[in-house]
Amino acid sequence: MNTSVTPPQESLPSATGAWREGDPPGRRRWYRREKPFSLEAGGELPEVRLAFETWGRLAPDASNAVLVLHALTGDSHVTGPAGPGHPTPGWWDGLVGPGRALDPDRWFVVAPNVLGGCQGSTGPSSLTPDGLRWGGDFPFLTQRDQVAAEAGLADALGIDRWALVVGGSMGGMRALEWAVSYPGRTGALLLLATTAAASAEQIAWADVQTRAIRSDGNWLGGHYHDTGRGPHTGLGLARRIAHVTYRSEPELHVRFGRTPQGAEDPWSGGRYQVGSYLDHHAGKLVRRFDAGSYVVLSEAMNSHDIGRDRGGVRAALRRVTAPTLVAGVDSDRLYPTAQQAELAAGIPTADGLRLIESPYGHDGFLVEVEQVAALVGELLSRGASSPCRRAGGPGSGDPR
Numbered sequence: 026m027n028t029s030v031t032p033p034q035e036s037l038p039s040a041t042g043a044w045r046e047g048d049p050p051g052r053r054r055w056y057r058r059e060k061p062f063s064l065e066a067g068g069e070l071p072e073v074r075l076a077f078e079t080w081g082r083l084a085p086d087a088s089n090a091v092l093v094l095h096a097l098t099g100d101s102h103v104t105g106p107a108g109p110g111h112p113t114p115g116w117w118d119g120l121v122g123p124g125r126a127l128d129p130d131r132w133f134v135v136a137p138n139v140l141g142g143c144q145g146s147t148g149p150s151s152l153t154p155d156g157l158r159w160g161g162d163f164p165f166l167t168q169r170d171q172v173a174a175e176a177g178l179a180d181a182l183g184i185d186r187w188a189l190v191v192g193g194s195m196g197g198m199r200a201l202e203w204a205v206s207y208p209g210r211t212g213a214l215l216l217l218a219t220t221a222a223a224s225a226e227q228i229a230w231a232d233v234q235t236r237a238i239r240s241d242g243n244w245l246g247g248h249y250h251d252t253g254r255g256p257h258t259g260l261g262l263a264r265r266i267a268h269v270t271y272r273s274e275p276e277l278h279v280r281f282g283r284t285p286q287g288a289e290d291p292w293s294g295g296r297y298q299v300g301s302y303l304d305h306h307a308g309k310l311v312r313r314f315d316a317g318s319y320v321v322l323s324e325a326m327n328s329h330d331i332g333r334d335r336g337g338v339r340a341a342l343r344r345v346t347a348p349t350l351v352a353g354v355d356s357d358r359l360y361p362t363a364q365q366a367e368l369a370a371g372i373p374t375a376d377g378l379r380l381i382e383s384p385y386g387h388d389g390f391l392v393e394v395e396q397v398a399a400l401v402g403e404l405l406s407r408g409a410s411s412p413c414r415r416a417g418g419p420g421s422g423d424p425r
């Protein structure tokens with residue numbers, strides 16, 4: 026196997042314009058900030074680049090923009106087939122498109138690849154200004170840094186206020202940070218399968234995974250990108266561990282039971298079906314994702330605490346002014362619904378706790394796209410008449 030995924034290093038546009046007449050839907054572009062970007066933990070990135078895709082047309086008053094934020098190993102490709110620059114088909118394919126909840130005839134949908142990621146945005150596999158890869162020297166990021174970078178993209182696109190910010194899991198952490206850091210820029214909020222703060226157990230799962238990567242002999246302190254090898258074994262182990270937490274015990278039981286994989290004999294070194302299934306997902310991730318990004322993003326998720334330096338979770342949640350829906354997946358063992366209940370109780374503008382019914386555990390927020398679409402539709406149909414809408418005005422908000 027060759028080295029892990031690295032982002033394209035072709036000549037990139039130095040500035041990102043807003044939507045232009047004639048732009049095809051879903052074309053990936055880059056926002057680039059060419060001055061130092063300060064980080065919450067200290068230090069700075071000399072420049073920041075975010076890959077993003079858009080669907081639809083920005084209204085003249087920029088009132089129809091929707092921000093879609095992906096989870097840990099997602100990217101900007103919310104909808105559409107796999108292709109160059111898009112290793113997987115759209116991860117919320119059923120959400121965006123003609124006649125769907127986010128119809129490009131009505132909405133201007135923006136999906137950035139997260140800061141620290143590996144699908145076009147600045148991350149450990151990117152080049153430094155010196156022409157070397159960041160690798161293990163990439164600085165520690167927090168969700169707040171990632172959202173601050175996304176605010177720069179919004180500015181570049183001329184979007185003062187999103188009609189809706191939506192995200193699940195890690196994307197939900199960022200969506201919440203948007204609503205707390207920039208209440209005047211967040212018109213409505215949909216939080217899926219996420220939490221106010223990473224719990225001890227979530228940190229523990231991520232810790233085991235990042236240790237698996239770092240213990241791979243090819244990790245080399247994160248400086249493996251130009252060696253022709255990479256910590257593929259460690260990344261594959263991390264994905265296997267993660268994937269079990271992404272699904273539910275009853276699903277695995279019903280689907281795989283104790284069945285051996287094909288003619289393999291588990292008593293003689295062969296695999297059970299469920300082991301083969303995990304091998305499959307591990308292989309797919311190793312082919313499409315960079316281990317350094319996996320570590321940086323996992324640690325950023327561990328840092329997530331909406332109440333940090335804001336007087337605690339309750340005080341922070343009270344800052345949200347956007348009409349909000351919070352939903353959990355009823356079979357999610359990684360982000361249990363008690364976490365979404367806390368969000369729904371603490372956000373003054375939240376309309377109770379919604380449940381996505383699914384046997385698929387945490388991955389239910391990706392698989393049950395029709396239920397997600399119904400929640401998106403409900404929030405957007407409330408629209409401009411909502412009493413929760415705040416007159417914060419363009420650009421208002423506390424970036425930290």
Ligand SMILES: CC(=O)SCCNC(=O)CCNC(=O)[C@H](O)C(C)(C)COP(=O)(O)OP(=O)(O)OC[C@H]1O[C@@H](n2cnc3c(N)ncnc32)[C@H](O)[C@@H]1OP(=O)(O)O
Binds near residue numbers: 095299385392
């Ligand atoms: C926002 C974001 O997070 S974007 C990133 C989302 N995408 C990913 O995370 C990619 C990893 N995949 C997943 O997490 C999940 O598969 C989802 C959520 C995308 C989709 O879930 P599901 O539709 O339920 O797919 P499921 O988990 O059942 O996997 C199906 C795959 O397992 C394979 N599989 C099933 N049983 C076995 C087995 N015994 N041995 C080997 N492979 C198996 C299938 O052939 C299928 O392969 P394919 O995906 O290459 O076509």
Ligand SMILES: N[C@@H](CCO)C(=O)O
Binds near residue numbers: 193194
């Ligand atoms: N399968 C998803 C789940 C994380 O929430 C991902 O890889 O991003």
